[in-house]
Amino acid sequence: MSLSRKHLESALSRQVDPWMGKDLLALTERMDIDGDLVSIQLALPYPFASCAGELRDLLVQTLTDAGAGRVAYDLILKVPRSKPTNNVESAPPIKNVIVVASGKGGVGKSTTAVNIALALAAEGARVGILDADIYGPSIPTMLGLFNQRPEIRNEAFVPLQAYGLQAMSIGFLIDDNNPVVWRGPKVTGALLQLFGQTAWQDLDYLVIDMPPGTGDIQLTLAQRIPVSGAVVVSTPQDIALLDAKKGIEMFRKVNIDVLGVVENMALHVCSNCGHTEAIFGEGGGERIAREYQTELLGQLPLNKSIREQADSGKPTVVAQPDGPLTAHYRHIARRIAVKLAQHEVVPTNRIGFFSPK
Helix, strand or coil, X not given: CCCCHHHHHHHHHCCECCCCCCECCCCEEEEEEECCEEEEEEEECCCCHHHHHHXXXXXXXXXXXXXXXXXXEEEEECCCCECCCCCCCCCCCECCEEEEECCCCCCCHHHHHHHHHHHHHHCCCCEEEEECCCCCCCHHHHCCCCXXXXXXXXXXXXXXXXXXXEXXXXXXXXXXXXXXXXXXXXXXXXXXXXXXXECCCCECXXXXXXXXXXXXXXXXXXXXXXXXXXXXXXXXXXXXXXHHHHHHHHHHHCCCCEEEEEECCCCEECCCCCCEECCCCCCHHHHHHHHCCCCEEEECCECXXXXXXXXXXXXHHHHCCCCHHHHHHHHHHHHHHHHHHCCCECCHHHCCCCCCC
């Protein structure tokens, strides 16, 4: 008895991708039937390397239960270009711009940003990172790009490469020991130039490490760069949460979607006895996510190795690719990617060109 395409499609329509919430039929690019062999290709709109086995098993089991004797499958990554939520025209080489922000300094924003970028890359995406924290650029140190300078080709900066990321920072252009003593308009102009005059190469995601706070610089960047969504980093303590709320409100005022909150330093585990303690309080991230109707993307522990690895130029996702801390970052990165994939998509004939005015 030959396999019925309609029967197979019905079976796929009843199984849901655990991350997107879409049925497998909606994600099917093509399906061919040859006797008892079913060849199928799924196009996933989020990077999926660490959950490929789970998706494969779900797909094969669904088709086998529907009568397929053999299944040949292919999972491909097809990241959509989301429409910037602040109505700024998209930049052609970049499908999605993610800004990582915090209401105040010292909450681990830059460490979180670089590990999220590395996690997206480890999951299979093409990723860049832009260090917009101009008064304290730390991305060069965290990526081990000490004292390196980008080339200039065709009047554009060529981003440096590290661990599969394309990276650009004001720290590549200034002396490490000299502070940036610039007023707001000059800072804003420099950052817009770094964004618009860097030769980014076909990025699925550009992660921007924003300066801490909610002042004029942050507001101007949020209004002038085609942002797809924002991630707010905070610690559980009340003072940090008050500042995180200001960050969320700022993004709302400029119509930028807040993808969620990352609660950093949520729990400390004693390396000697294993005792756990919420040093900075607990439940703050959940409360703020609930209050602002967004999502708690993940909670990261207060762990000495995260700081040590970032300081050494080899962040956690690279230093411990199969470790539990990296699993946290991968989970957060995938949640971000899924939320972006659920955004409105830009038609290809509407893609504009960014110009730093």
